[in-house]
Amino acid sequence: MKFTLSEEHEMIRKMVRDFAKNEVEPTAAIRDEEERFDREIFNKMAELGLTGIPWPEEYGGIGSDYLAYAIAVEELSRVCASTGVTLSAHTSLACWPIFKFGTEEQKQKYLRPMAEGKKIGAYGLTEPGSGSDAGGMKTTAKDMGDHYVLNGSKIFITNGGVADIYVVFALTDPESKHKGTTAFIIESDYEGFSVGKKEKKLGIRSSPTTEIIFQDCRVPKENVLGNVGEGFKIAMMTLDGGRNGIAAQAVGIAQGALDHAVEYAKNRVQFGKPIIANQGISFKLADMATSVEAARLLTYQAAWLESAGLPYGKASAMAKLFAGDTAMKVTTEAVQVFGGYGYTKEYPVERFMRDAKITQIYEGTQEIQRLVISRML
Amino acid sequence: MNLLFTEEQKMVQAMVRDFAEKEIAPFVPRMEDGEFPREVLKKMGELGLMGIPIPAKYKGSELDFISYIITIHEISKVSATVGVILSVHTSVGTNPILYFGTEEQKEKYIPKLATGEYIGAFCLTESSAGSDAASLKTRAVKSGNQYILNGSKIFITNGGEADVYIVFASTNPELGKNGITAFIVEKDTPGFIIGKNEKKMGLHGSKTIEIILENVVLSEDARLGQEGEGYKIAMANLEAGRIGIAAQALGISEGAFSLAAKYAQERHQFGKPIIKNQGISFKLADMATNIEAAKLLTYRAASMKSEGKPCGKESSFAKLFSSRTAVEVTNEALQIFGGYGYTKEYPIERYFRDAKITEIYEGTSEIQKLVISKHL
Numbered sequence: 120m121k122f123t124l125s126e127e128h129e130m131i132r133k134m135v136r137d138f139a140k141n142e143v144e145p146t147a148a149i150r151d152e153e154e155r156f157d158r159e160i161f162n163k164m165a166e167l168g169l170t171g172i173p174w175p176e177e178y179g180g181i182g183s184d185y186l187a188y189a190i191a192v193e194e195l196s197r198v199c200a201s202t203g204v205t206l207s208a209h210t211s212l213a214c215w216p217i218f219k220f221g222t223e224e225q226k227q228k229y230l231r232p233m234a235e236g237k238k239i240g241a242y243g244l245t246e247p248g249s250g251s252d253a254g255g256m257k258t259t260a261k262d263m264g265d266h267y268v269l270n271g272s273k274i275f276i277t278n279g280g281v282a283d284i285y286v287v288f289a290l291t292d293p294e295s296k297h298k299g300t301t302a303f304i305i306e307s308d309y310e311g312f313s314v315g316k317k318e319k320k321l322g323i324r325s326s327p328t329t330e331i332i333f334q335d336c337r338v339p340k341e342n343v344l345g346n347v348g349e350g351f352k353i354a355m356m357t358l359d360g361g362r363n364g365i366a367a368q369a370v371g372i373a374q375g376a377l378d379h380a381v382e383y384a385k386n387r388v389q390f391g392k393p394i395i396a397n398q399g400i401s402f403k404l405a406d407m408a409t410s411v412e413a414a415r416l417l418t419y420q421a422a423w424l425e426s427a428g429l430p431y432g433k434a435s436a437m438a439k440l441f442a443g444d445t446a447m448k449v450t451t452e453a454v455q456v457f458g459g460y461g462y463t464k465e466y467p468v469e470r471f472m473r474d475a476k477i478t479q480i481y482e483g484t485q486e487i488q489r490l491v492i493s494r495m496l
Numbered sequence: 497m498n499l500l501f502t503e504e505q506k507m508v509q510a511m512v513r514d515f516a517e518k519e520i521a522p523f524v525p526r527m528e529d530g531e532f533p534r535e536v537l538k539k540m541g542e543l544g545l546m547g548i549p550i551p552a553k554y555k556g557s558e559l560d561f562i563s564y565i566i567t568i569h570e571i572s573k574v575s576a577t578v579g580v581i582l583s584v585h586t587s588v589g590t591n592p593i594l595y596f597g598t599e600e601q602k603e604k605y606i607p608k609l610a611t612g613e614y615i616g617a618f619c620l621t622e623s624s625a626g627s628d629a630a631s632l633k634t635r636a637v638k639s640g641n642q643y644i645l646n647g648s649k650i651f652i653t654n655g656g657e658a659d660v661y662i663v664f665a666s667t668n669p670e671l672g673k674n675g676i677t678a679f680i681v682e683k684d685t686p687g688f689i690i691g692k693n694e695k696k697m698g699l700h701g702s703k704t705i706e707i708i709l710e711n712v713v714l715s716e717d718a719r720l721g722q723e724g725e726g727y728k729i730a731m732a733n734l735e736a737g738r739i740g741i742a743a744q745a746l747g748i749s750e751g752a753f754s755l756a757a758k759y760a761q762e763r764h765q766f767g768k769p770i771i772k773n774q775g776i777s778f779k780l781a782d783m784a785t786n787i788e789a790a791k792l793l794t795y796r797a798a799s800m801k802s803e804g805k806p807c808g809k810e811s812s813f814a815k816l817f818s819s820r821t822a823v824e825v826t827n828e829a830l831q832i833f834g835g836y837g838y839t840k841e842y843p844i845e846r847y848f849r850d851a852k853i854t855e856i857y858e859g860t861s862e863i864q865k866l867v868i869s870k871h872l
Contacts, residue, residue, distance in 0.1 A: 120505065120562055121498050122796040123803070128497070186497065381872045398862075401869035408868055409793075409813050416792035417785075423497050437785040486774075492784055493777035496757050 122416075124186075131172075131187045135194040138167060144198035150325035151201070151470050156281050157325070158239075160202060165236020170209065173426075174218055178226050179234035184426035185360070189367040189418055196371025197378070200474035201325035203371055207364030208277040209233065213240020216286050216302065216357045220345035229284050229304055241282035242361075243273035243305075243331055244354050251487050253288075253354060254297050258333060260289035266340055267291070267303065269333040272315065275481075279329030280314040283307050286357075287331075288350045300350035304342045311336030322473035359432045360425060361482045362439040366418040369442035369478040373411045376446075376453035376471040380404060383466075384456055400456060407449045414442035433495045439478075440488035446475035501566075508548075508563040509570060515543060516574040527577050527701025528846065532657050536578060541612020545582065550590060554606035561736070561802040565743045565794065572747025573754075576850035577701045579747055583740040584653040585609070589616020591733050592662050593680065596721040601680060605660055617658035619649040619681075619707055620730050627863050629664075630673035630727060634709060636665035643667070643679065643719065645712040648691070651857075655705025656690040659683050663709070664726045676726035679718050687712040698849030735811040737858045739801060742794040742814035745822035745854035749787045752822075752847040756780065756829035759842075776832060783825045790818040809871040816864035819854035826851040 124132075142163055150157060164170050172188040174180025188210055196203030217230045232238040249255040258271025269289050276285070285305040292299030305312060315330030345353050381404055384395035394400045417438040424431035450472035454461035461468045479485050501509065523536050540546050548564040550556020557563075564586065572579030590609040593601055608614040625632040634647025645665050652661075661681045668675030681688055691706030721729050757780055760771035770776045793814040800807040826848040830837040837844045855861045 120501050120795060120799050121803075122799045124497055395869070395872075398865075398869075401872075402862070402865040404872055405816075405865035405868035408872060409817050412810075412813050413789035413793055413817055416796055417789055419497065420499055420788075420792060423499055434788075437788050440781070441785050441789055486778070489774075489778040489781035492781035493771070493774075496777075496780055496784060 127183065128187055128190060131183065132190045132194060134167065135169065135191045136197075138163070138169075139195050139198045139202075143195060143202050147199040147201075147325075148464070148467060148470065150199075152324075152464070154319070154324045156201075156205075156327050158281065161205065161236065161239060164206065169206065170236030171214070171234025172210065174214065174230065174234045178218065179231040184422075185363060186419060186422040186426050189363055189422035192364050192367040193371040193374070193415075193418070196368040197375040199325070200368055200372050200471070201323045203368040204277055204323055204326050204365075205239075207361070207368055208242060209240045209282075211361040211364040212242030212277075212357055213282070213284060213286050215360050216344060216353050217304065219356070220302070220349070220353055221304075222341075224341070225304060225344065233284060238283035239278055239281055241276055241278040241285045242357065243276050243285050243287035245273060245275045246271070247274055251484060254300075254351065256288065256290060256300070258287070258289040259293060260291050260301060260303065260338070262291065267338045267343070269303070269305075269311070269336040269338055272330055272332045274330045275318070276329050276331050277326060277481075279331055280317065280327050285331065286344060287333075288354050289333075291347055291350075295348075297351040298348050300354070301347045302344035302350040302353045303338050304344050305336070305338060309336055309338065321476060322470070323477055358482055359435050362435040362488075363418065363421045363425060363431070365478055365482040366414070366421065366435065366438035366442040369439070369446035369475070370411065370415045370418050372471055372475050372478065373407075373414060373442070373446040373449040376450040376468055376475075377404070377407050377411055379466070379468050379471075380407070380453040380456040394456075403452055403456065407452055410445045411449060414438070414445040417441050433492060436483070436488045436491040439482060440485055440492070443475075443478040443485060446478050450475040501562075504559070505563055505566060508559060509566050511543070512545065512567050512570040515540070515545075516571050520571065520574045520578055524575055524843070524846075527575065529700075531701055532703060533575075533578055533581070533701055534657070537581065537612055537615065540582070546585060546612035547590065547606075547610025548586065550594060550606060550610040554594070554602060554610055556606070556610040562795065562798050565739060565798040568740050568743040569747045569750075569794075572744040573751040574747075576744055576748050576847075577699050579744040580699055580741075580853075581615075581654060581702050583737070583744060584618060585616045585658075587733055587737045587740050588618035588662065589654065589658065589660065591736065592618075592678065592720060592729050595732060596678070596725070596729050597680075600717070601720070605680065609660065614659040615654055615657055617652055617654040617661045619652050619661050619663040621649060621651045622647070623650050627860060629730060630676070632664060632666060632676065634663075634665040635669070636667045636677055636679065636714075638667065641716050643714045643716070645679065645681075645687075645709045645714065647709050649707040649709070651694070652705045652707050654703060655707055656693065656703050661688075661707070662720065662729075663707075664730055665709075667723050671724065673727040674724050676730070677723045678720040678726040678729045679714055680720050681712065681714065681718065685712055685714070697852060698846070699853055734859070735797070735801060735807050738811040738815040738864075739794060739797045739807075741854055741858040742790070742797065742811070742818040745815075745818040745851065746787070746790050746794050748822045748847055748851050748854065749783075749790060749818070749825040752826045752829035752844060752851075753780075753783050753787055755842070755844055755847075756783070756832040760832055770832070779828055779832070783828055786821045787825060790814075790821040793817050809868060812859075812864040812867040815858065816861055816868070819851075819861060822851040822854050
């Protein structure tokens with residue numbers, strides 16, 4: 120048993136940390152304010168190989184592993200949670216299912232350009248009437264012989280509108296629900312595919328969240344991902360790994376807020392001494408640091424298990440549950456340490472607090488994580 | 497990173513788990529009645545569990561620190577009492593002699609401690625020197641080539657049962673903590689008086705004793721390390737001690753959790769097992785998640801300790817989180833048992849009582865936060 124990270128992992132952390140500090144952090148507040156996605160940042164991540172961390176070089180990746188990917192999402196989210204989720208949705212939700220279930224042709228055609236960062240990926244599962252109950256979807260895919268025709272709409276799509284490739288789920292057999300669900304790879308310029316309204320959100324505002332609409336959208340047969348009827352399984356397995364990404368995002372948000380709070384507490388003088396000299400503040404920071412460390416270990420464990428080819432479903436649900444709750448708690452306390460200033464946009468902690476909330480909701484709400492965990496007890 | 501146990505560590509885990517179920521569990525009722533588990537410790541000595549990290553040349557098992565932590569963890573699932581006896585015996589009863597003793601002292605004491613023939617104890621705390629250990633008042637006055645010790649110590653785990661005590665006294669009160677010196681005191685030394693045994697909320701069967709030192713005369717050979725080195729010796733094994741208690745707390749949490757999870761599946765109300773209610777199953781999910789986090793923090797600190805890396809912050813993380821988890825988890829486990837949980841018919845109230853001490857000894861939770869905040 121050894122918890123120490125390898126040199127390769129430490130190198131990736133350092134590289135991403137430098138990149139995040141120099142290229143992501145300076146514009147994080149203004150992108151949040153303007154709800155603006157910056158493709159240029161994604162392109163720069165591509166140059167560094169960050170858009171394809173866990174995939175073999177033959178598919179355009181850098182041949183590292185899921186732990187390195189988790190570290191990258193964590194470091195990005197430490198300065199900008201929106202950038203963190205852009206990479207997480209791209210890697211875990213779009214690239215992963217194609218890597219896992221795609222044909223060699225699909226991998227070359229779709230995974231490679233995504234891993235190389237030439238294209239952005241997204242994932243379409245949720246519908247207005249089908250959130251946690253993913254089996255209740257209504258989008259249909261009708262078999263027309265040599266192609267399928269999709270009709271319906273999906274909501275809350277991360278990277279919606281900016282993505283080039285979408286992994287979406289539709290009913291090929293509406294009668295059999297779960298077993299009638301099939302996964303498809305959709306290109307953004309397919310006829311009948313359109314991007315609907317863009318959500319205004321509490322947080323992760325520089326990550327676009329949109330509706331996507333299928334109106335007699337014609338999809339070639341070779342774009343079925345996995346087998347017909349296998350979609351629900353693919354969707355659920357994809358979310359297991361996606362949870363690692365969100366856990367890593369939550370750890371990054373929490374660590375970023377903690378860093379700001381510690382620095383502020385050391386410099387802010389009240390009653391003639393830095394406020395960190397009060398145990399009311401220093402013990403709060405100690406509790407925050409302990410929770411962040413626990414969340415990080417749970418997250419790395421889940422990512423390590425996936426990298427080692429071991430079962431990780433329970434571990435990733437635990438990581439996401441604990442890290443999401445930690446992010447919310449730690450960012451709220453960070454705002455508290457900053458006092459009135461923390462409530463203003465002059466300091467970044469209010470953004471971290473707004474961003475933290477989503478980690479308790481997406482990729483399976485905390486309640487769904489508890490359901491997953493309790494079924495495995 | 498590799499989070500799997502080695503084959504050797506897995507063997508230790510299987511062996512200890514088996515021993516705890518077969519040999520410790522049946523003894524628990526006697527411990528609850530106040531009996532010290534001497535018979536159990538003797539068997540543990542035969543299996544090499546009383547000297548796990550001690551080198552073979554001193555008759556120890558010479559296993560790594562992680563194996564030691566596995567042992568405390570597994571034993572505490574069944575009995576937190578035996579867990580703390582072993583932890584004190586090894587971490588603070590034996591290790592200081594191993595690290596700071598002369599070759600003569602090591603040969604005299606360690607083989608007997610490592611095989612369980614002797615039990616070790618550690619005498620630092622006094623009535624007015626708890627977290628502020630440096631303020632101790634016990635004096636050791638040099639007289640020729642002897643020391644004369646006077647004072648009293650409280651809350652001494654294994655007190656009265658132990659054969660060898662590491663005792664801290666001030667040889668020069670003006671120097672504060674730099675005037676503290678450590679001594680090895682044998683049980684039958686004249687003037688070394690075993691005082692009252694505390695009645696405690698939990699850890700029944702482990703002794704928590706007052707020790708009175710009344711003109712205890714020790715030769716220079718009994719001094720451990722140099723004069724004034726006592727505080728360093730007391731603090732040197734702090735990390736190991738804290739990781740040990742984190743492991744004890746982890747065992748308590750897991751023991752209570754598995755009882756509660758089993759009960760929730762068996763207990764029917766309103767025509768279905770109570771685990772079918774999210775009010776219960778989500779509670780169990782939260783408990784399991786916190787236990788997993790406590791486990792990772794504990795073994796991470798243990799693995800750093802095993803590699804010889806500094807782990808002050810990490811051991812405080814582990815101790816703080818794991819002990820809090822033990823208190824929360826045992827409370828929730830008792831809640832799942834409802835009224836039955838409050839009775840002695842089920843063991844869950846014992847886990848609940850045992851958990852609390854883990855937030856107090858080897859540095860209170862507040863001291864852990866002090867340590868962590870200094871690292872920020």
